[in-house]
Amino acid sequence: MARPVKYDTQQLLDAAAELVVQGGPAAVTMSALAQAAGVPNGSVYHRFAGRSVLLAEVWLRSVEAFQAGYVDAMALEDPYDAAAAAARHVVDWSRCNPELTAVLAYSPADFGRDDWPDAAARRLTTGNRRTLRAVRALARRLGATTPAAAERVTVAVLDIPYGIVRRHLRTGTRIPSYAADLAERSALAVLADAATAE
Amino acid sequence: MARPVKYDTQQLLDAAAELVVQGGPAAVTMSALAQAAGVPNGSVYHRFAGRSVLLAEVWLRSVEAFQAGYVDAMALEDPYDAAAAAARHVVDWSRCNPELTAVLAYSPADFGRDDWPDAAARRLTTGNRRTLRAVRALARRLGATTPAAAERVTVAVLDIPYGIVRRHLRTGTRIPSYAADLAERSALAVLADAATAE
DNA sequence: ATCGTTTTGGAGATACCGCTCCAATAGTTG
DNA sequence: CAACTATTGGAGCGGTATCTCCAAAACGAT
Numbered sequence: 001m002a003r004p005v006k007y008d009t010q011q012l013l014d015a016a017a018e019l020v021v022q023g024g025p026a027a028v029t030m031s032a033l034a035q036a037a038g039v040p041n042g043s044v045y046h047r048f049a050g051r052s053v054l055l056a057e058v059w060l061r062s063v064e065a066f067q068a069g070y071v072d073a074m075a076l077e078d079p080y081d082a083a084a085a086a087a088r089h090v091v092d093w094s095r096c097n098p099e100l101t102a103v104l105a106y107s108p109a110d111f112g113r114d115d116w117p118d119a120a121a122r123r124l125t126t127g128n129r130r131t132l133r134a135v136r137a138l139a140r141r142l143g144a145t146t147p148a149a150a151e152r153v154t155v156a157v158l159d160i161p162y163g164i165v166r167r168h169l170r171t172g173t174r175i176p177s178y179a180a181d182l183a184e185r186s187a188l189a190v191l192a193d194a195a196t197a198e
Numbered sequence: 199m200a201r202p203v204k205y206d207t208q209q210l211l212d213a214a215a216e217l218v219v220q221g222g223p224a225a226v227t228m229s230a231l232a233q234a235a236g237v238p239n240g241s242v243y244h245r246f247a248g249r250s251v252l253l254a255e256v257w258l259r260s261v262e263a264f265q266a267g268y269v270d271a272m273a274l275e276d277p278y279d280a281a282a283a284a285a286r287h288v289v290d291w292s293r294c295n296p297e298l299t300a301v302l303a304y305s306p307a308d309f310g311r312d313d314w315p316d317a318a319a320r321r322l323t324t325g326n327r328r329t330l331r332a333v334r335a336l337a338r339r340l341g342a343t344t345p346a347a348a349e350r351v352t353v354a355v356l357d358i359p360y361g362i363v364r365r366h367l368r369t370g371t372r373i374p375s376y377a378a379d380l381a382e383r384s385a386l387a388v389l390a391d392a393a394t395a396e
Numbered sequence: 397a398t399c400g401t402t403t404t405g406g407a408g409a410t411a412c413c414g415c416t417c418c419a420a421t422a423g424t425t426g
Numbered sequence: 427c428a429a430c431t432a433t434t435g436g437a438g439c440g441g442t443a444t445c446t447c448c449a450a451a452a453c454g455a456t
Binding site: 023024025026105106107109110147148151152154155156158159160162163164166167170176178179181182185186188189190192193 | 224303345349350352353354356357358360365368374379380383384386387388390
C-alpha cells in the first residue's frame, strides 16, 4: 500500500544512547544522530518531531526500563528480601545496560524536560510516582514512620547501589562482580541499624 | 599605570555556576555568561581564553573547595571519627554551597575535560589523587585489605552521603536538617557491618 | 504495468555560538 | 595637564545546529 519504513525508531534511540555515553546529552544533536546512525539528516525528523521529543524518548526509554524491574524487585514478600533484591537490581541492571545507565546518570532537566511535549511529561511523572509509591510502601513494611526513617530506606535501596554504579561510571572503571553483594550487604546493614534504633 | 580591572573573575565564575544550576554545563555559553553577569560579550574573553578554560575553572573551583574540607575531615585520629566527619562534611558542605554542588553533580567530561589546557588537567588529577589517597589511607586504618573492603569504605564515606545530596538536588527538594545525621549513621552502620565480617 | 500512498533524502533558511579585532576608555605617572 | 598603557566593548566572521520543504522513491492494490 505504501513505501515501507526503512529506519527503526529503536535503532535510532540506541545510537542516541551511544552518543550520550560519549558526550552527554549535549552531544545528542539531530545531525550527530543522523551521522552516527548512517541516516540522512532529514529522516530523523520523520521519527522524532524535534530534538526535545528525541531527548524525551531517550530518557523515558531508559528510566522506564529501569523502573519496571526495580518495582518488580520490591514485590517480594519479606520486606528485607525485597530491599535486598531492589539494591541488587540497581547494580545488576546497570551492569547489563551500560548505555541506558549512562543516560540515567543525568537528570530529566539535562534532557530538556522543560521543552518536552505534555504526553512525555506525563509519562515521566507517572513512572516516577509509581516508583516512589513502591519505595514508600516498602518503607512502611519495614516499619518506617517518620520522614527520616523513610529516607533511610531510600538510602538503602537506591542511594547506596546507585552511588556505587555512578562512581564506576564516572571513573570509567567497570562495575566489579562483587558490587551487587556490596550493595546488598550495605543496604541490609543500614536497615538493620535502623531497626535497632526503634 | 593603566586602566583598573572592572570585572572580577570570581563574580563571573559565580554567574557561571548559577547557569549550571539552571541549565547544566550546556547552558554555560560565553554569551549567556556575559548576559547573566551584565558584561559585554567580548569582556568574558579577557578573563578566560575560551570556553574550555572557563568550564575548567568552574569545575576546578568547585571540586577543590569540596576536596579541601573533605580531606581535612578524614584527618581525625580515630578512623571511625574520621569516617563520620567525612560523611557529614559531604552533606554539610553541599547544604552550604548549593551552586558548587550543582556543578559537582556532573563530571569533568561534561565540562569538556578533553579540551582543557594541560595545566587544568594536571590540577584535576592532582586533587583527585590526593583525595583518593586520603580515602585509601582511611580504608587501611579501618582494616580494609581487599579491594572489596576498600570499596565498602568508599561507599560509607562518599557514596552514601553524596547519594543523599544528589537525590535532593535532582528532585529539587531542600536537603533536610537530619540528612547529616542520616549520612553519618548509615556510614557507620556499613563500617560496623564490615568489621563483623572479619 | 499503472496508480495511489507513504516514506525518504538532502539542500537550504534561520538562528545562535565561539571567537577575533581594534578603537575607545580610564586610571597612573611625571 | 599630557602622555602612557592595560582594559574594555561591541560589531562582525565563520561554523554549526535545528528545522522546513518538496521532489523522488518504493511498495501494495488493481
